[in-house]
Amino acid sequence: MEDFEAQIPWGTVYFNVPPPFDKAKHPVLALKFRKFWLNHSRAVWERKFWVPISRKFDLAAYSKRNNRQLLAKNAFESLIISAYEELGAEFFVKLDSQKPRHQAGGIVSQLWLCFAYSR
Numbered sequence: 001m002e003d004f005e006a007q008i009p010w011g012t013v014y015f016n017v018p019p020p021f022d023k024a025k026h027p028v029l030a031l032k033f034r035k036f037w038l039n040h041s042r043a044v045w046e047r048k049f050w051v052p053i054s055r056k057f058d059l060a061a062y063s064k065r066n067n068r069q070l071l072a073k074n075a076f077e078s079l080i081i082s083a084y085e086e087l088g089a090e091f092f093v094k095l096d097s098q099k100p101r102h103q104a105g106g107i108v109s110q111l112w113l114c115f116a117y118s119r
Contacts (some may be wrong), residue, residue: 010045020095021087029086036079043072 017037023030037044046065053062083091 008042010041013045014041020098021083021091026086029082032079032082036075040068040072040075043068047072 014037017033019026019030019033021029043065047069050065053065055062
């Protein structure tokens with residue numbers, strides 16, 4: 001697991017996530033969005049792809065991951081509040097009803113990642 005994590009797969013998946021709004025019209029919000037992904041992509045990756053870590057099995061790893069998750073949660077809440085203040089509730093209604101839904105980072109094949117990082 002450590003060898004795989006050392007390759008930073010979350011950096012590949014969440015390298016250039018496009019914001020679901022116009023960057024030119026909302027540059028400050030776009031910067032906050034970019035900083036969120038730069039700082040918290042690992043926590044998002046772990047939440048989507050890694051199995052839970054048992055506190056009994058490895059307390060240190062559990063605590064580190066839990067702390068990353070909490071920091072990401074708080075940062076995401078702050079980002080959402082900023083988006084609400086700048087874009088209003090109608091932005092979230094449009095985002096929720098958008099077809100196809102906005103993909104944070106696009107769809108990434110887990111099989112492709114396994115091949116790419118197993119070399």
